[in-house]
Amino acid sequence: MRMTTSSSVGAGLVVLVATVCLLLPAATRAQLQVGFYNTSCPNAEALVRQAVAAAFANNSGIAAGLIRLHFHDCFVRGCDASVLLSVNPGGGKTEREAPPNNPSLRGFEVPAGRRDGNVSKEGDALKNLPGPNNTATGLIDGFAAKNLTAEEMVVLSGSHTIGRSHCDSFLFKNRERLANGTISPAYQALLEALCPPTTNQFTPNTTEIDLSTPTVLDNNYYKLLPLNLGLHFSDDQLIRNATTAPNVAAFAANETLWKEKFISAMIKMGRIEVNTGAQGEVRLNCSIVNAPSSSTGIEMLLPGTSDDRADEVATS
Secondary structure, three states: OOOOOHHHHHHHHHHHHHHHHHHOOOEOOOOEOOOOOOOOOOOHHHHHHHHHHHHHHHOOOHHHHHHHHHHHHHOOOOOOOHHHOOOOOOOOOOHHHOOOOOOOOOOOOOOOOOOEOOOOOHHHHHHHOOOOOOOHHHHHHHHHOOOOOHHHHHHHHHHHHOOEEEHHHOHHHHHHHHHHOOOOHHHHHHHHHHOOOOOOOOOOOEEEOOOOOOOOOOOHHHHHHHHOOOOOHHHHHOOOOOOOHHHHHHHHHOHHHHHHHHHHHHHHHOOOOOOOOOOOEOOOEOOEOOOOOOHHHHHOOOOOOHHHOOOOOOOO
């Protein structure tokens, strides 16, 4: 079904986020268990859907923000909400303070549910997060390190069909693309007019990543790339690589195919290096680790025991 309005984007993403956050987290050592919270917290899915729907109603841009938040969390120490931490227990800056996340990452205030980590380091984000200036080979290798295929990387890149990007992530690299003939001169002229000459990490100016249908969850992102209208160098790289170019063509031709694969890839990404059993904790506050006397008490209220316990309701 083709989505044609920003409201439909929100409705689809409410389902997607609730699926990612709640159908996956109940994981034992060997496998994930759908419906783990049916007895202990039967309203869990409804509560998450309501929270996401309310956030979207207040700000439709949160839809793209939540997808990016999920990606940026899972690629650093796994899907453990480490990106939500505002204080590094070990000292120094946190993941959310790293340049790939600050100031562009958002959605921190929307609760969801899985077992949380207690480490958050800026350096881990810099090391693990694929950036907008990566080559196709770099992207393939970065996703492979998280057990995601080259095709799944292209699928997940399609999330750029919605959302915005800061000038610092594209302006300077795209001047190289202009010289190489891999970006439309008219498009680059628009971007140059948008961004101030003193652009840096904290420049607030942004633009839509999908030039044509920025509020529609569709496959237009893939159609723009052969026209030299990909916003980032990393977007353009997908059509310059013999492995990824056929995937771009396939998803440009078949929106239903992309959406089906997108759901599967998001769910698979949600399994990256998850905490189970006695690993991590169940945070009482999304942005800080529990005091030493806090985590044990809350865990006793939740189902499961020892290392066979599934992921608990948490805050990622």
